[in-house]
Amino acid sequence: xxxxxxxxxxxxxxxxxxxxxxxxxxxxxxxxxxxxxxxxxxxxxxxxxxxxxxxxxxxxxxxxxxxxxxxxxxxxxxxxxxxxxxxxxxxxxxxxxxxxxxxxxxxxxxxxxxxxxxxxxxxxxxxxxxxxxxxxxxxxxxxxxxxxxxxxxxxxxxxxxxxxxxxxxxxxxxxxxxxxxxxxxxxxxxxxxxxxxxxxxxxxxxxxxxxxxxxxxxxxxxxxxxxxxxxxxxxxxxxxxxxxxxxxxxxxxxxxxxxxxxxxxxxxxxxxxxxxxxxxxxxxxxxxxxxxxxxxxxxxxxxxxxxxxxxxxxxxxxxxxxxxxxxxxxxxxxxxxxxxxxxxxxxxxxxxxxxxxxxx
Numbered sequence: 001x002x003x004x005x006x007x008x009x010x011x012x013x014x015x016x017x018x019x020x021x022x023x024x025x026x027x028x029x030x031x032x033x034x035x036x037x038x039x040x041x042x043x044x045x046x047x048x049x050x051x052x053x054x055x056x057x058x059x060x061x062x063x064x065x066x067x068x069x070x071x072x073x074x075x076x077x078x079x080x081x082x083x084x085x086x087x088x089x090x091x092x093x094x095x096x097x098x099x100x101x102x103x104x105x106x107x108x109x110x111x112x113x114x115x116x117x118x119x120x121x122x123x124x125x126x127x128x129x130x131x132x133x134x135x136x137x138x139x140x141x142x143x144x145x146x147x148x149x150x151x152x153x154x155x156x157x158x159x160x161x162x163x164x165x166x167x168x169x170x171x172x173x174x175x176x177x178x179x180x181x182x183x184x185x186x187x188x189x190x191x192x193x194x195x196x197x198x199x200x201x202x203x204x205x206x207x208x209x210x211x212x213x214x215x216x217x218x219x220x221x222x223x224x225x226x227x228x229x230x231x232x233x234x235x236x237x238x239x240x241x242x243x244x245x246x247x248x249x250x251x252x253x254x255x256x257x258x259x260x261x262x263x264x265x266x267x268x269x270x271x272x273x274x275x276x277x278x279x280x281x282x283x284x285x286x287x288x289x290x291x292x293x294x295x296x297x298x299x300x301x302x303x304x305x306x307x308x309x310x311x312x313x314x315x316x317x318x319x320x321x322x323x324x325x326x327x328x329x330x331x332x333x334x335x336x337x338x339x340x341x342x343x344x345x346x347x348x349x350x351x352x353x354x355x356x357x358x359x360x
Contacts, residue, residue, distance in 0.1 A: 004049035005141045005200035009207055013221055020224060021113035023050040028223040035226035036317040040191050040360075042218030043147040045210055046227055048195075049203065052116035053140045054123065056107040058131035065107055068126050069099060070249065070270075072259040076101035081168050081186050084257050085249060086111075086122060091269030092245045093252070095119050096237065098186055100170060108182075112239045126265065141203035145210060146193035146222075146230075153217045154194055157209060158183065162194065176209050178202050188227065190234040190358055232323065233316045235284055235355030241295055242282060242311045242325055251278040251327065280308065281333040284355045286321045287341065291348040293324035298342040307332045310341060316357055323357045324350075 001024040010017065015026035026047065029035060038044050056065060065073045071084035078101055086094035095118070098110040111119045120135050127133060145154060151162045157176040160183060165171055170184035175196065182197035198206055211219055228238070237243050243252050250258070250273040260271055287293065293313030301307045313324030328339065335354055340347040 002050075004047055005203040006047045006049060006143075006207055009204060010047065010221070015221070015223060018224075021050055021116075023113065025050060026221070026223040028225045029221045032223075032225040032229060033317045035220060035222040036229050038218060038220045039147045039189055039222055039226065039230055040318050041148070042220070043145060043149045043153055043193070044189075044220055044222035044226065045207070046144040046146065046222050047141075047207075048144050048227075049141040049200075050113035051142050052111040052113060052119065052135070052137040053142075053197070054109040054111065054120065055102075055134040055136055056109060056131055057105060057134070058129070059105055060129040061105045061107055061131050064127065064129040064131045065099060065109075066262050067129070067264055068123055069097075070254070070259065070264060071099065071257045072261055073099055073101070073107070074262070076107075078103050079169055079171060081170055081184065082257070083168070083186075085243075085254060086119065087249065087264060087266040087270060088122075088245060089266050090246075091248055091266050091273060093239075093243050093247050093249055093254075094122050094245065096239055096243060096254075100182075100184070102172070114240060139200055141198050141200050143196045143198065143203065143206060143210070144187065144189075144193065145196065146187050146189045147191050149217045150193035153210070153213050153219065154183070156213065165194070176206055178206070188234075188236060189230040190356065190360065191230070228312075229314050229317055232312050232314055232325070233318055233356065233358035235325065235357060237282075237325075238312060248273050248278050250274050251280050252282045278330060280327040281330045282311070282325060283308075283328055283333050283339075283352045284323070284325050284357065285339060285341075285350040285352050286319075286323050286357070288338075288349040288351055290322075291341065291343045291346070292322050293326075293341045293343070293348075293350075297326075299326055299328055300340040300342060300347055301332055302338060302340070304340075304347065307339070313341075319357050321357070
């Protein structure tokens with residue numbers, strides 16, 4: 001198992017550690033519900049240093065990204081980021097990612113931890129644009145400081161005006177006396193906050209500084225389990241659960257980051273799915289009776305016919321409801337439709353609803 005630069009901090013804090021994407025990662029500290037609630041109300045700090053970061057440089061950097069990314073990177077400017085996915089040649093999804101424009105001819109791709117090696121091989125296989133690719137994942141730590149009080153806390157450590165960093169924007173500058181730190185507002189929780197991209201050798205220093213502000217801001221560490229419940233309440237897809245190599249991005253509802261104004265890998269297949277429709281669609285639902293939906297549970301219609309499968313599910317600590325997402329046959333995907341989740345041989349009624357589950 002690999003260890004992040006903050007591994008010893010998690011051990012000191014008594015975290016429950018689990019294997020995840022090849023890393024020994026903290027799944028929880030005080031408990032999922034308390035960590036989740038603290039992010040919604042105060043500040044939760046996540047070590048997400050297992051994520052992957054690739055640099056793309058060169059005069060053809062934009063052309064290269066346009067080819068491998070579903071979204072239109074031509075609208076980016078230095079300090080702007082966007083959500084996208086890496087399409088494959090079969091109309092599926094290699095991975096979802098963030099694209100940061102650092103400077104002219106200089107970008108950073110942020111990918112999922114479990115896909116770093118696969119993604120790195122994929123983008124290199126598409127590099128006939130003479131761009132310079134650099135995998136900085138092993139040298140980069142990523143600390144996500146999330147919650148409504150995160151801005152006030154972090155403002156103590158930088159002269160960058162954090163109030164001016166809008167969602168999906170970022171600044172690069174000095175933080176706590178350290179130079180060239182990327183401060184990004186691309187959070188995954190729905191409760192505001194920032195992500196700090198820092199070199200491994202200063203990760204512990206920055207982590208400690210944040211936690212020394214504990215009494216004023218209610219800072220608590222948060223693990224992967226709370227990160228999962230937070231993202232699910234927002235209806236954000238998790239690669240490996242809700243999307244994968246065989247998922248049509250149209251079926252997954254990713255039309256909004258699929259731009260046919262330029263050519264990209266697999267665009268003909270994805271465009272056909274957009275025009276003709278897909279056999280299944282990703283839906284969000286909440287249970288109307290007691291139970292907790294889990295990944296791979298069967299979804300049935302009112303007559304007991306199998307129509308789909310749950311991809312993500314939990315008891316939402318903030319919404320205080322059992323919620324989930326899953327794929328159903330498209331004809332059964334209308335908002336307000338009643339479906340049934342098969343839980344321990346019982347069919348539990350549920351309703352298809354509009355995302356997000358959590359509204360701040």
